[in-house]
Amino acid sequence: MSGNDGIRATFSRRNGDFLLNVKLDLPGRGVTAVHGTSGSGKTTFLRCVAGLERAGSAYLSVNGEVWQDERAGVFLPVHRRPLGYVFQEASLFAHLDVQRNLDYGLRRVPAAERRVALDQAIKLLGIEKLLQRRSDTLSGGERQRVAIARALATSPRLLLMDEPLASLDVQRKADVLPYLERLHDELDIPVLYVSHAPDEVARLADHLVLLEAGRVVAAGPTRELMTRMDLPLAHGDSAAAVIEATVNRVEPQYHLSHAGFAGGQISLLNPSLTVGQRVRVRIQARDVSLTLQKQEGTSVLNIFAVTVTGISADSPGQVMVGLDANGSTLLARITQKSADALQLQPGSRVYAQVKGVAVLG
Numbered sequence: 001m002s003g004n005d006g007i008r009a010t011f012s013r014r015n016g017d018f019l020l021n022v023k024l025d026l027p028g029r030g031v032t033a034v035h036g037t038s039g040s041g042k043t044t045f046l047r048c049v050a051g052l053e054r055a056g057s058a059y060l061s062v063n064g065e066v067w068q069d070e071r072a073g074v075f076l077p078v079h080r081r082p083l084g085y086v087f088q089e090a091s092l093f094a095h096l097d098v099q100r101n102l103d104y105g106l107r108r109v110p111a112a113e114r115r116v117a118l119d120q121a122i123k124l125l126g127i128e129k130l131l132q133r134r135s136d137t138l139s140g141g142e143r144q145r146v147a148i149a150r151a152l153a154t155s156p157r158l159l160l161m162d163e164p165l166a167s168l169d170v171q172r173k174a175d176v177l178p179y180l181e182r183l184h185d186e187l188d189i190p191v192l193y194v195s196h197a198p199d200e201v202a203r204l205a206d207h208l209v210l211l212e213a214g215r216v217v218a219a220g221p222t223r224e225l226m227t228r229m230d231l232p233l234a235h236g237d238s239a240a241a242v243i244e245a246t247v248n249r250v251e252p253q254y255h256l257s258h259a260g261f262a263g264g265q266i267s268l269l270n271p272s273l274t275v276g277q278r279v280r281v282r283i284q285a286r287d288v289s290l291t292l293q294k295q296e297g298t299s300v301l302n303i304f305a306v307t308v309t310g311i312s313a314d315s316p317g318q319v320m321v322g323l324d325a326n327g328s329t330l331l332a333r334i335t336q337k338s339a340d341a342l343q344l345q346p347g348s349r350v351y352a353q354v355k356g357v358a359v360l361g
């Protein structure tokens with residue numbers, strides 16, 4: 001990516017013993033997740049992008065606008081960078097109602113520069129009914145939705161989100177996630193989204209940056225990186241593949257929709273899809289079992305002919321098996337004992353039985 005398109009970010013900054021050293025070319029739209037273990041530098045990276053920390057050696061341009069170029073002596077301070085920043089805990093003014101919190105965000109932005117109308121932000125985050133409520137009466141999920149709307153109300157050219165769901169319980173997280181997905185679908189603002197939760201990454205991000213000890217281990221399309229067995233996301237209990245499929249038949253009487261992808265037909269327990277709709281489907285590695293022959297008389301609906309592409313050690317007694325389903329990659333997490341019994345090796349032709357799938361939207 002070059003020229004006017006995309007985000008070019010190069011930072012080298014030392015904080016005590018920690019060195020952030022990254023050089024990235026990221027898409028200028030959609031959600032890019034920044035993922036890595038605790039202490040890998042995710043927040044430091046975001047703070048450098050925001051101009052809250054100044055890297056001595058740095059270059060940052062966002063869709064053609066240069067915000068920082070240390071060699072040329074350019075450094076826009078944080079208040080002059082047109083960005084929205086959403087933190088783990090929403091920092092709203094407790095004594096003000098929601099409407100006034102939003103207005104506060106808007107004050108900074110001249111009318112002509114408002115790319116996202118306040119009304120649109122309110123609608124997108126579904127907070128119409130909360131506008132007159134004092135912010136200290138809101139639930140955690142509601143507060144976070146208001147904080148996101150407030151960040152959008154400043155008409156940012158870049159939205160930074162640092163673990164925006166981390167302080168929420170499972171139910172509140174599930175409440176807010178669909179709104180984040182809508183941001184992704186309906187807004188043209190690029191988002192850098194820090195998360196250490198693989199399920200959020202799979203659901204929200206098109207693009208992924210993996211950090212480790214301040215360095216970029218890998219960067220690229222989320223779907224590719226999630227299933228690369230040399231990378232940590234393709235291991236452990238939450239390892240999953242995401243495939244794209246097109247709905248081609250609906251059976252309302254069974255609450256099922258059927259969709260085609262490169263590897264065959266997949267059945268989804270979701271009757272509200274429509275024929276022709278494109279869906280992203282997450283298949284968790286732990287829900288995939290392997291058989292040498294195609295099983296007959298089974299309750300499992302989704303069975304695909306696949307070729308083993310690789311096997312690597314996972315947790316004790318378990319292995320991760322990489323599978324090619326006619327161009328789509330799947331993962332299966334099975335016991336070492338089963339892998340030995342089936343004599344699996346790269347090139348083995350087997351059948352993948354998929355117990356559960358989730359439609360991501």
Ligand SMILES: Nc1ncnc2c1ncn2[C@@H]1O[C@H](COP(=O)(O)OP(=O)(O)OP(=O)(O)O)[C@@H](O)[C@H]1O
Pocket residue numbers: 015016017018036037038039040041042043044045196
């Ligand atoms: N001002 C500072 N002085 C010294 N060390 C710092 C400073 N700021 C950050 N660090 C260190 O830099 C490393 C990266 O911190 P950072 O907060 O960016 O990591 P992270 O990936 O966001 O972690 P987490 O997931 O735990 O939030 C950590 O080891 C942290 O202790």
